[in-house]
Amino acid sequence: xxxxxxxxxxxxxxxxxxxxxxxxxxxxxxxxxxxxxxxxxxxxxxxxxxxxxxxxxxxxxxxxxxxxxxxxxxxxxxxxxxxxxxxxxxxxxxxxxxxxxxxxxxxxxxxxxxxxxxxxxxxxxxxxxxxxxxxxxxxxxxxxxxxxxxxx
Numbered sequence: 001x002x003x004x005x006x007x008x009x010x011x012x013x014x015x016x017x018x019x020x021x022x023x024x025x026x027x028x029x030x031x032x033x034x035x036x037x038x039x040x041x042x043x044x045x046x047x048x049x050x051x052x053x054x055x056x057x058x059x060x061x062x063x064x065x066x067x068x069x070x071x072x073x074x075x076x077x078x079x080x081x082x083x084x085x086x087x088x089x090x091x092x093x094x095x096x097x098x099x100x101x102x103x104x105x106x107x108x109x110x111x112x113x114x115x116x117x118x119x120x121x122x123x124x125x126x127x128x129x130x131x132x133x134x135x136x137x138x139x140x141x142x143x144x145x146x147x148x149x150x151x152x
Contacts, residue, residue, distance in 0.1 A: 001031035002143035003103040003110040006129065009034070009087075013067050014049060018036055018113070021128045028132060033074050033106065035098040042067065078102040087148055091121050 011018035012026055026032070046060040054088070055063070078101035086097040096117055103110035103124050110125045112118065117125040126134070 001033050001106070001108050002029050002131070003099055003106070003108060004034060005031045005099050005110065005112040005114065006038050006045060007113055008043055009038060009067060010045045013063055014055070018128065020145055022041070024132055025128050028136065031103065032071065033076055033108070034071055036075050037095060037098045038071065039068070041095070068101050076102055076106070078105055082145055092117065092120065142145065
């Protein structure tokens with residue numbers, strides 16, 4: 001299981017330069033977990049695509065219904081206290097805090113292309129490329145250990 005941000009969901013379900021990579025992420029781990037916030041962010045992504053004439057409203061609704069029927073089964077709510085603590089300590093938005101808090105509480109990674117989150121939460125937030133490079137051991141994704149030589 002992994003937490004994925006709304007842009008990863010969009011890349012997987014709309015045509016984009018990141019679509020192939022998002023499909024590879026799903027093939028590696030189809031257990032995508034999201035906070036309920038994903039609904040509103042994804043609807044906004046669809047609205048933006050409609051406004052820019054990339055898709056028609058009927059297409060947007062079809063995509064929404066398809067994605068919602070799959071993803072809504074994997075929604076979870078992070079602790080509001082955890083979200084607020086992350087906002088306070090790291091200066092991130094509450095929107096981003098939803099995804100990071102959920103990943104932290106579940107003890108899993110958050111796959112995101114948000115470089116700020118990757119920088120502030122290097123043990124939690126990982127790019128699609130980084131996720132795909134992480135070895136999968138017994139169904140669990142583990143980061144490569146960093147070893148230091150002792151100065152003996």
